[in-house]
Amino acid sequence: MYKLLTILIVCTLSIDVFSRPVSYPDGWTFMSMNDGFKNSTHIHYSPSAKYSIGYKGEYWREDEFQIHAIQFNNLLKRWNKKHSQANLYLRSGLGFLYSDYQALNSKIEPVIFTGVVADWETRRYFASYENRFMKSIKIKNNFRQKSRVGIAPYIAGFGKLHAWLMLEVKHAPGDVEKFTVTPLIRLFKGPSLFETGYSSKGFLSFNFVYRF
Amino acid sequence: MKFIFIALTLLNFAYADENVHSHVNHQHSERAEGLSVGSIDPDGLRINVDVFGLVCDFCAQAIEKVFMNRNEVTGIEVDLANGLITIFTKHGEDIEDNLIRSLITDAGYNVDKINRR
Missing domain, CATH: 1.20.5 (Single alpha-helices involved in coiled-coils or other helix-helix interfaces)
Incomplete structure (x- = not known):
């Protein structure tokens, strides 16, 4: 299993990632990500194409805790080629975690998290990897990672409707069922991106991103 | 299903x-001819910029934002298939190559070459 995981990580790191946590200079981005584990919102401002800062809010349904944090996203390296682009980002956050799960009874404590995002794409193919290590004092510590591969069924011009078919694999070492596989369809046009999928655990995913 | x-x-x-x-x-x-945004001044310049990394439509929105904020520019065409950005200027207006390189680099891309007609 660890060999498989290592191969997956190495392969995806050598190719690419998706979520583009940094926008263009003076650009704002709104992201809403919803899947079987959590609902999250991220609003960030990019003073330059190298970094962004914003609010990150999450609600983890099963463990019944919320995170409210300031998140910093840094573009560590970008590789621009004639027909491809690859990026490596560092994402880090600092905030507080709130939980009223069972005996925790409305407990609040500081939380920090950090992780890398890597992506590679051409106009036809896409691959990404991202991970995150999160630590609070007592309530919750976890490590999660996910990877995606995608293909565009047709090549659309600038400003037209773009479609991608993607396969996402999530790995949560602390969970009973460690792997979740989700086929997704992504559609975007202009500044709006929408995607939806249905996971191997029977949950619907719904993500929306808007740049302005 | x-x-x-x-x-x-x-x-x-x-x-x-x-x-x-x-x-x-x-x-x-x-080629996908036609403006992505704005208009063309028939007496203005047409500046073609070959760019590296221009593959994602969602990310290339930056190019429109950056150049349409400038007074010299009337329109922009983004051609993802050829990695080409075409900048249309007003009559009598120009943008220096160094500035174009700087704006595109700041937006997250690399300039290969620039030519005018």
Whole structure:
């Protein structure tokens, strides 16, 4: 299993990632990500194409805790080629975690998290990897990672409707069922991106991103 | 099964949309001719910039934002297929190569070459 995981990580790191946590200079981005584990919102401002800062809010349904944090996203390296682009980002956050799960009874404590995002794409193919290590004092510590591969069924011009078919694999070492596989369809046009999928655990995913 | 049906339906719409645009584009020229945003001053300059990394439509929105904020610029064309940005200026206006390189680099891309006509 660890060999498989290592191969997956190495392969995806050598190719690419998706979520583009940094926008263009003076650009704002709104992201809403919803899947079987959590609902999250991220609003960030990019003073330059190298970094962004914003609010990150999450609600983890099963463990019944919320995170409210300031998140910093840094573009560590970008590789621009004639027909491809690859990026490596560092994402880090600092905030507080709130939980009223069972005996925790409305407990609040500081939380920090950090992780890398890597992506590679051409106009036809896409691959990404991202991970995150999160630590609070007592309530919750976890490590999660996910990877995606995608293909565009047709090549659309600038400003037209773009479609991608993607396969996402999530790995949560602390969970009973460690792997979740989700086929997704992504559609975007202009500044709006929408995607939806249905996971191997029977949950619907719904993500929306808007740049302005 | 429901997901597959919905996905195929959406893709069908998407593909149909692209076919319509492709047909229209082919009536004009081989390349996707036409402005992405703005207008063309017939007496203005047409600056072609070959760019590295211009593959993602969602990210290339930055190019429009950056150049349309400038007074010299009347329109922009982004050609993802050829990695080409065309900047249309007002009559008597120009943008220096160094500034173009700087704006595109700041937006996250690399400039290969610039030419005017």
